[in-house]
Amino acid sequence: MDCSGFQLFWWSIKLVGLLVALLVARGVLWLVNLLWVAPRFDPLRNLPGPDASAFHSHFCSVNDPDITPELYHEWTSKLFGKTFRYHGYGRHDYRLMSFDLRVVSHVLTSPVYQKPWQTRAYLGRLLGRGVFNMEGAEHKALRKLIGPAFTAQAVKGMSSIFLQKAEELRDRWDALVSANGSSTATFDVAHWISRTTFDIFGLSGFDYHFNALHDESEEVYSAYRRMFNISDKATHLRVLKQLYLPIVERIWPDRDDKITQQCLKTIRDCGTGLIQAKRETYMNEKSDDKDILSLLIKSNLSTEPSNRLSDTELLDQLSSFLFAGSDTTALAITWCLHILSHHPEIQSRLRAELLSSPTPDTVTSSKRNSICSVSSTSSVMQADTIDALPYLDAVVRETLRVSPPVHGTVRVATVDDLIPVSSPVVLRNGKIIHENEYIRIKKGSFVHIPVEGLNMSEEIWGPDARQFNPDRWTSLPAGATPPSFPGLANLMSFSFGRASCPGYRFALLEAKVVIATLVTQFVFSPVEGIEIGKYNSVVTRPFVRDRLDSEGFQLPLRISKHTD
Ligand code: HEM
Incomplete structure (x- = not known):
């Protein structure tokens, strides 16, 4: 050189x-x-709240369903008041949590607060440009477009599917219980119910037969199931890799990445064909199909051309609804059967109401094969009857209150903001923020909405808030009714505001129909010698204590035929 x-x-x-x-x-x-x-300089620093050492996080505590009911009670009524902050990824990471409904309303309704980009990016990988992935004007336009698919009328139009699949599940269980000449059996009800809600969504969402109750090998069903299972079991490290180093997944995909890609391809191939066929049918015959996809196609075609969704985007909405609505509703039904098994007197009272209610002629299965062919007034009448039963309604709502399938949600402030409070906040320096004054929050701060905590707040529901008591629904305290309490269906379980659950009517009717069908036929009791625990991921799932690692999520129950 x-x-x-x-x-x-x-x-x-x-x-x-x-x-x-x-x-x-x-x-x-x-x-x-x-x-x-x-x-x-973080204004949340001055708020009351639990302390932490440099790298201590409260995530484990606020996500542990074994301790949260007691912990939130202690934090709100004894230690910090309704509005406080806790630590996320270490002492530096202040996060706001509030049981003050004025604060919660502000956060859930103001456009300043959005779903964190991390949530949107993570779900976007699986669900594409679905509703979870959108914010701002785009999200608002989409909510308007999907509205017609979730009206009370539209949901009633799907009730024959709920009935058909509930009866199919009942028959499958009947066979299991009667096997070997017995009248009692013990099995995992969670998985069966999840198969049922998948089937229901296949038909009412896309007019598509997953047939999961029959067997689980159908390819689109398997694709969704495998994909959702992978995301459900993703470790923290894996999620961080996918969020912050997505290039690694593209260049060097691991086994789960490859499976997810295959599944997405299967879903897209089938979904695109379905959408094209539905659109052609609608354009040619102005068909009267009532599944969500058909309603979306109609709504899309009647929207300004510049605001219309592409076929891929339509399919992404459907995948998002399936993701949001299938396991959540399955868990609502599963937790209800678990609770009923521990409250035999409530179970008997519910059964008595169901058996004494007038039921119109049941609809023959052939009429219910596809929602498109359903013109069945009797199934709507039957679903109407079920929907109107007061004790069933109270049992379902009370289950959703004490065991909400979605235990909490998170928003992030997109600009510095002032949040009005309705209960005083005593700051660490002794200063008091009075009613109608504001707490400051800076851009980028996270706000945790404690769905389960708000559902069990003594302040809102009274001193027995943490007990299962369906009778409370006949005379709710003033604080638990609108306008004081803004949650959809009188609960926080479906949230409220801009990104609240559009499927809540669908979920309530589906849960009622399935529970009514099962409880009239079977008696549910706990399995001796095991204890059921709750596990919080995005949703709250049941497991048998000490067997989570070896056997995964499940809810075994002892089921016998009702004979009276
Ligand atoms: C018991 C069953 C259900 C529960 C507990 C539930 C709960 C929720 C909650 C809490 C949210 C708000 C999440 C957030 O703010 O971050 C939500 C959103 C959503 N839910 Fe449900 N849900 C249920 C059933 C359904 C069903 C059956 C569907 C559709 C058929 C559905 C579709 C959706 C969609 C699309 C969103 C996103 C809304 C948006 O971002 O604008 N859900 N759900």
Whole structure:
């Protein structure tokens, strides 16, 4: 190497060194700002709340269903009041949590608060440009477009599917219970109910037969199931990799990434064909199909062409509804049977109401094969009868109150904001924020909405808030009724505001129909020698204590035929 070549080499080394040093310095500055500087100016710092050491997180506590009812009670009524902050990923990470409905309403209704980009990006990988992935004007337009698919009328139009599948499940269980000449059997009801709600959504969502109750090998069903299972079991590290290093998944996909891609392809191939066929039928015959996809296609075609969704986007909505509505409703039904098994007197009273209610002629199965062919007034009447039963309604709502399938949700402030409070907040420096004054929150701060906590707040529901008592629904305290309590269906379980659950009527009717069909036929009791625990991921699932790792999520129950 001659002298000038050596100098060039030497300068290159220096330049690279300088760049590395600058990058390291930037990283160090970023860390110093994140861990020490920014937290000092975070207005949430002054709020009351539990303390933590440098890398201590309260995530484990606020996500542990074994302790949250007691913990929230202690935090709100004894230690911090209704509005406080806790620590997310360490002491520097202040997060707001509130049981003050004015604060909660502000956060859930103001456009300032959005679903965190992490949630949207993660779900976007699986569900594409679905409703979960959208925010702002785009989200608002989409909610308007999907509205017609979830009206009370539209949901009633699907009731024959709910009845048909509930009866199919009842018959499958009947066979299990009667096997070997017995009249009692013990099995995992959670998985059976999940198969049922998948089937129901296949028919009422896309007019598609998953046939999961019959067997679980249908390819689109398997694709959804495998994909959702992978996402449900994803470790923290895996989620972080997918969010912050998505390129790794593209260049070097692991087994789960490959399976997810295959599943997405299967779903897209089938879904695109379905959408094209439905659209053609609608354009040619103005068909009267009542499944959600048909209603979406109609709504889409009657929207301004510039605002219409593409076929892929339509399919992404359907996948999002399936993701949001299938396991949630299955869990509502599953938790209800679990609770009834522990409250035999409530179970008997419910059964008595169901057996004494007038039922119109049942609809023959052939009429119910596809929602498109259903013109059955009697199934709507039957669903209407079921829907109107007061004790069933109270049992279902009370289950959703004490065991909400979605235990909480999170929003992030997109700009600095002032949040009005209705209960005083005593700051750490002794200053008081009075009613109708504001707490400050800075852009980027996370707000945790404690769905389960609000459902069990003594302040809202009275001193027996943490007990299962369906009778409370005949005379709710003033604080638990509108306008004081804004939750959909009088619960926080479906949230409320801009991104509340559009499927709540669907879920309530589906749950009632399935529970009514099962409880008239069977008696549910707990399995001796095991204890059922709750596990919070995005949803709250049941498991047998000490057997989660070996056997996964399940809810075994002892089921016998009702004979009286
Ligand atoms: C018992 C059953 C159900 C429960 C407990 C439930 C609960 C919820 C909750 C709490 C949210 C708000 C999440 C958030 O704010 O981050 C939500 C959103 C949503 N739910 Fe449900 N849901 C249920 C059933 C359904 C059904 C049956 C469907 C559709 C058929 C559905 C579709 C959706 C959709 C699309 C969203 C997103 C709304 C948006 O982002 O604008 N859900 N659900």
